[in-house]
Amino acid sequence: MGLIGSGKGQPGAVPGWVGYALLPLLNLVAAFVLSGLVILVIGENPVDVLSLMLSEAIGYPEAIGYTLYYATDYIFTGLAVAIAFHCGLFNIGGEGQAYLGGLGAGLVALVLTGWPWPVVAVLAVLASALFGAAWAFIPGWLQAKRGSHIVITTIMFNFIAASLMTWLLVDVLIRPGSQSPETREFDPGVWLPSMDRALGWFGIEIAASPLNLSFLWALACCALFHVFLRRTRWGYELRTVGRNERAAVYAGISPSRNIVTAMLISGALAGFVGVNDILGVQHRVILNFTGGVGFVGIAVALMGRNHPVGIILAALLFGVLSQGGGQLSFDYPTINRELVMVIQGLVILFAGAMENLFRPQVEALFRRRGGGEPAAAGPAKPGGS
Amino acid sequence: MEDALLLALQLLGATIRVATPLVLAAFAGMYCERSGVVDIGLEGKMLAGAFFSAAVASVTVNPWLGLLAGIAAGVALALVHGFACITHNGNQVVSGMAINILVAGLAPTLAYAWFQQGGQTPLLPSQARIPAVELPGGDALAAIPALGPIFRELLNGNNVLIWVTLVIVLATQWVLYRSRFGLRLRAVGENPAAVDTAGLSVAGLRYQALIVTGALTGMAGAYLSTGHGAGFVRDMTAGKGYLALAALIFGKWRPGPTLFACLLFAFTDAVQVRLQGVELPLVGVIPVQFIQMLPYVLTVLLLAGFVGKAIAPKASGIPYIKER
Numbered sequence: 001m002g003l004i005g006s007g008k009g010q011p012g013a014v015p016g017w018v019g020y021a022l023l024p025l026l027n028l029v030a031a032f033v034l035s036g037l038v039i040l041v042i043g044e045n046p047v048d049v050l051s052l053m054l055s056e057a058i059g060y061p062e063a064i065g066y067t068l069y070y071a072t073d074y075i076f077t078g079l080a081v082a083i084a085f086h087c088g089l090f091n092i093g094g095e096g097q098a099y100l101g102g103l104g105a106g107l108v109a110l111v112l113t114g115w116p117w118p119v120v121a122v123l124a125v126l127a128s129a130l131f132g133a134a135w136a137f138i139p140g141w142l143q144a145k146r147g148s149h150i151v152i153t154t155i156m157f158n159f160i161a162a163s164l165m166t167w168l169l170v171d172v173l174i175r176p177g178s179q180s181p182e183t184r185e186f187d188p189g190v191w192l193p194s195m196d197r198a199l200g201w202f203g204i205e206i207a208a209s210p211l212n213l214s215f216l217w218a219l220a221c222c223a224l225f226h227v228f229l230r231r232t233r234w235g236y237e238l239r240t241v242g243r244n245e246r247a248a249v250y251a252g253i254s255p256s257r258n259i260v261t262a263m264l265i266s267g268a269l270a271g272f273v274g275v276n277d278i279l280g281v282q283h284r285v286i287l288n289f290t291g292g293v294g295f296v297g298i299a300v301a302l303m304g305r306n307h308p309v310g311i312i313l314a315a316l317l318f319g320v321l322s323q324g325g326g327q328l329s330f331d332y333p334t335i336n337r338e339l340v341m342v343i344q345g346l347v348i349l350f351a352g353a354m355e356n357l358f359r360p361q362v363e364a365l366f367r368r369r370g371g372g373e374p375a376a377a378g379p380a381k382p383g384g385s
Numbered sequence: 386m387e388d389a390l391l392l393a394l395q396l397l398g399a400t401i402r403v404a405t406p407l408v409l410a411a412f413a414g415m416y417c418e419r420s421g422v423v424d425i426g427l428e429g430k431m432l433a434g435a436f437f438s439a440a441v442a443s444v445t446v447n448p449w450l451g452l453l454a455g456i457a458a459g460v461a462l463a464l465v466h467g468f469a470c471i472t473h474n475g476n477q478v479v480s481g482m483a484i485n486i487l488v489a490g491l492a493p494t495l496a497y498a499w500f501q502q503g504g505q506t507p508l509l510p511s512q513a514r515i516p517a518v519e520l521p522g523g524d525a526l527a528a529i530p531a532l533g534p535i536f537r538e539l540l541n542g543n544n545v546l547i548w549v550t551l552v553i554v555l556a557t558q559w560v561l562y563r564s565r566f567g568l569r570l571r572a573v574g575e576n577p578a579a580v581d582t583a584g585l586s587v588a589g590l591r592y593q594a595l596i597v598t599g600a601l602t603g604m605a606g607a608y609l610s611t612g613h614g615a616g617f618v619r620d621m622t623a624g625k626g627y628l629a630l631a632a633l634i635f636g637k638w639r640p641g642p643t644l645f646a647c648l649l650f651a652f653t654d655a656v657q658v659r660l661q662g663v664e665l666p667l668v669g670v671i672p673v674q675f676i677q678m679l680p681y682v683l684t685v686l687l688l689a690g691f692v693g694k695a696i697a698p699k700a701s702g703i704p705y706i707k708e709r
Contacts, residue, residue, distance in 0.1 A: 335497070352482075
């Protein structure tokens with residue numbers, strides 16, 4: 001499986017920024033034009049709807065908090081998908097890994113009642129990483145050692161995670177005497193402070209929202225991601241395996257070890273969703289708190305071209321969509337938040353599966369304007385196996 | 386003894402009803418995966434089939450127009466998948482995923498806007514649903530001890546689409562292994578370069594396979610919303626497309642074993658409903674969730690090579706790029 005959305009086209013044909021900026025932008029525009037058509041079909045004005053979405057997402061302080069809270073989840077899952085992509089793997093299992101990560105964070109918070117929150121936060125980060133990584137380890141190991149296709153095994157593991165968590169919440173962890181399948185609420189002392197509370201310590205006042213300290217951890221993860229991938233030997237090995245497994249073998253790099261490493265990191269990153277949602281917002285383990293973040297992560301990684309900066313920007317875009325889309329139904333009786341999934345699906349389709357849709361035209365345009373030699377022949381790089 | 390037989394027959398009857406959409410979707414996947422196109426978008430196409438068939442059946446009060454609309458929706462999405470993966474050599478997994486997410490949003494969005502019933506279609510009257518087949522001779526058999534119940538529980542009153550599915554299963558076995566189209570289909574999934582050298586269009590064959598895939602998934606969706614059910618509800622497929630994918634892999638991309646896998650998965654579902662809270666000898670109460678995860682665990686074990694070995698068509702998932 002090749003590197004997806006790497007932004008590297010045929011060398012010399014077009015300037016680099018076409019690959020990582022212009023083409024993604026064109027794809028995004030195409031996705032939004034089609035989304036606009038869907039809005040037209042259901043009888044509303046697309047420009048009005050999209051601008052309302054934007055103002056509901058960034059128009060006032062509380063909304064910005066919500067948007068950044070959604071973006072936090074998407075940064076985690078986007079990074080998770082991206083690190084696997086860099087190793088040539090497609091991790092569709094972010095959903096299940098995030099779910100299990102939430103279990104890890106939740107168990108820590110349930111057990112450590114009365115401890116100071118910074119200790120609980122650190123241990124919960126470790127536990128969510130551990131649980132997420134463990135859930136990603138099995139598909140990774142099976143891919144590395146037994147050649148089981150990771151796309152299928154991670155899909156299966158999403159379903160297994162869903163059943164497992166339902167069982168745990170219905171039969172094991174449920175608050176005694178309760179009817180709804182969820183754990184008891186954590187002791188308020190161990191909650192991860194929300195951003196408005198944390199900034200309040202420094203005398204800065206912002207509107208209350210679910211945004212919490214996980215956001216800073218997400219940004220830190222982006223930096224760590226970049227350093228690991230570009231500045232360490234492990235990152236180099238991982239990318240080599242992703243680029244060309246046979247070349248890696250000749251260079252003395254073990255593909256199977258790197259596949260497992262990539263999946264462990266990927267699962268850990270997805271697991272951090274649990275810190276944001278369970279420790280930071282819900283303060284209890286609940287059913288289906290992930291709600292599709294693992295899948296949005298695929299769109300984020302594809303849009304962001306697997307680069308941390310791109311992932312932050314894409315996560316913000318999807319944060320705006322989630323927050324703005326959720327508010328639409330208050331103003332439009334015919335629209336509900338599922339419209340966001342339509343836009344997400346179209347973005348994945350255009351930015352991911354049809355990423356080279358406009359490449360021939362753009363390259364032809366540059367050739368004509370440059371008037372120089374024809375671009376190197378050959379089709380655009382295939383997206384993978 | 387009578388009760389045990391009746392229980393077994395009821396279980397089998399439920400198995401067949403649950404298995405039908407699985408079989409249709411899994412056989413749909415067989416056509417495109419055998420041609421070398423991976424399709425994890427079975428779920429989305431099924432959901433689109435379910436929505437559009439219910440929507441059209443609801444408006445026209447004609448189940449057959451509904452069925453056609455469902456099939457058309459499935460084919461349209463399959464062609465989108467083909468456009469991305471065959472024409473533009475896009476990533477097949479990404480495209481399938483995109484279709485799943487797109488339809489998961491589109492179906493309730495359109496349902497919400499068109500019918501204003503919270504994301505579902507109105508309840509279909511019986512004349513807008515695909516009918517069941519009443520076989521003749523029920524009265525004569527009713528009195529006979531074993532045959533009577535078998536006829537009543539298993540054969541009579543099945544939906545038309547269940548019989549159509551049976552025909553499709555048999556036809557697929559023949560098409561795949563006995564027809565020229567099937568030979569080419571299998572060849573293009575194993576060695577597209579050889580097919581190209583023989584002067585056949587790789588893209589053309591893969592598009593044909595995808596059209597069959599789209600039609601069958603659309604039919605699977607129509608069965609859910611207008612045959613088995615009486616209208617479209619949100620998230621109606623509930624992972625059946627992925628379960629069909631698992632069955633296809635469990636059946637090693639072959640008609641017979643895939644049919645068996647679908648029946649096995651459907652049987653676990655039928656049993657699971659009856660086992661809720663029932664004390665079993667030796668093991669006690671088995672939580673339902675463990676039975677629900679069984680098909681997925683089995684598929685992972687199979688993929689890991691612990692239970693037989695699943696070998697995918699060789700060119701599966703790889704875009705074919707003509708040499709220059």
